[in-house]
Amino acid sequence: MESRTLNAIRRLLAGLLLIAGSLLPAAASPVTLQSLEMGYNRLLLHFDRPFDRGNVHHFVLHGTGSFRYVFDLKNTRLGSRSLAKKLQYGPQIRSIRVAQYRRDTVRLVIETPEAYAIAHYPLKSDTYLIVLPKGSGGGPGSIRGLFASIGSKKTIAPGKTPTHKAVRHTTKSGKRKSNARKPAKSRLMKERPHSPHRRYRIIVDPGHGGHDTGALDPSRRYREKDAVLQIALRLRRHLKRMGFDVVMTRSSDRFIKLHRRTRYANIKHGDIFVSIHANAVGRLSRASVAHGIETYFLSPARSARARRVAAKENSVGFTKYYRNSMNTFLKTLTRSKIILSNKLALDVQRSILANLRSRYRGVEDGGVRPAPFWVLVGAEMPAILVETGYITHPWEKKRLFNPRYQDLEAKGIAEGIARYLRNRERELE
Template structure:
């Protein structure tokens, strides 16, 4: 592989060496008197930094550990305590237990699961209370608000019912105002978004228990409200043409059909990519890219390929296609290779990478060293520009996409095969840098150098499963991130 001089040398090199593991908190959920975290790998008690703050009327237990929280700050409410989880700083995830008085708490570790629970001071009473008060009394927190298409999407600490949204509309001369109230606590503070020149959407805490979304416009707008999976989307749904600005009706979930996905089969032409005998990475990934495209087309997506045959393409031109087509997603397909023969028998598995500035000294060194191997590309993607151009939103979106693809592919493959879960990783790949305003990931479908995995990768029915899993992951991403 090191013999192939191409812009992908850097990528392949980085893929093989950049194994500095980042621990991810993939999911959190509320359990009896505590929360449970699903992690991307194992963790020990020695990895946690635990501190306590005791005061007369308040108690806080703080647990910090090196991890990236997939998703946003979440608060969990219990009868006598509160637990929050948040990204405390770029490296650290923080759990906080807070209560009026000191509580005993417990941490338990079980494979990739971490449970943080507290002892109820009066178990019986609170249990009974819990049963009677569950659902009806639990507070919903809005933990994150972001702009999405023609509206905003809110992350909630719990599910909300669309029927619980109270909407009314007002008209004053040529300005129209639609107000939507619902029971929730806005954790993020007031936020305002300009949907277009004449339309704004504001979210605020109307009173201690009611959150309010206000849409101001010079047009008579319809609203679109979708509540699902602890998320609430409120946005515009066209403009009314009749004179009466009547109470509006709720429209059903918009499908993701029509989303544009650009699939990039790595390498091509004179650049064969990784090689194992007659097996060439460029051929495997092309076949796979076309299969993934077919799966996506069946689901109603619009698909473009950077290459649909065996030809060489510049690194830059790969993402140019995605930008020109105003794609909603860029996905680059590769197969991995072990760095040497010795390691070939032991290295195997499916991995998904998302673009992120290299944080560790080691990955910086690799990037610098590899930048020298292709000066033209290095100048084009000047390192500083690259780091600055990376928006946090894009990193988070790419991270989410990577997690969805990793999960769904492993789940499809593992029905028939035992495939090593290489996990979700971050790395500064140039091929992903160029994709603007869209999540971009690079998938390493397996090791072409592994005796068993190489045979699978060449096998059409294994490729079908890979394509199905990756397409499912893409579908899931669009579904969850409307």
């Protein structure tokens, strides 16, 4: 009899405590995020006291070839800055970062190369669970911790022995580790964008090559494939100097099928895809008139002009089969994807013009346009195609082969890319 009463009281007290516990964090002093624990496919957040799930604000950012799952934990303090440092995870995760984002807000960012179905919920009153990509937590093939994962886009495939390249990369990221740790806060959270580029990989795609000469001037001495390769190699130099990781689809005079170029870009986990081309007019009567620089981004929308240029660049290897798959892909393009490529195109076009006009007169702004280019189809990252000038124009074709002009144009493209990425970073802050 007596023990039953006692039990009832005990239960009542426990219930009251639970209620008080769930009310307290929102009303009173912040809870402390004490530790992070990695499971096979989940991340556990341990708090010092009951944590109110109403304080979780979650959103996803995708745009630069990666997916960032952001969790803002309101009314929360970070127990230690190094919470995420000891975490181990596989290549399914690029990084997990945590920082005191605002005085009362802790920001946790999980960055992955591919999208996955995320879920999150309280496991216990003081433990919150976030689902991670399958198999990302520990196990063989996992790479170490927070900063080791920065720039580790060329991660070692699970089950594969590390190649020479991968080993070299490991030492490279070891070096980055010390650089990145210096401000004690991850760049995503605080650091101003001065050396942001090391994390990004740019795919540079010089158009045509080999038996595919691209556009020719009437004399056939000026060939698109040569001009664009030279500009692309200069672009690589500028990007590398800025700290970017650069991958070329071709760096010599060889032919590569269009669909292989974007597939390669996807395999290499590029953050940006930029295809370099030179323009031409169909009718010779217009050859002395048409000149200037145009930047295109992939979109199903099409103007007459965009259609004409796309038809020219699409002509190689553009069979009925590919036309069908292109149409399918275009239908899956989301509005947000199109907008990001559009923004990239705008930044690059603006920057090319500013650079060239600082030294040259008569640089025509051909504008930024949407177009259904086959080479941009299938890219899982913002993708643009730059028509660097008209190879059919009497003096512009000469500029296209002038080293100084090529270099300025390449610098313009590189700076445009950097500006675009800087703007995306700001959106994260």
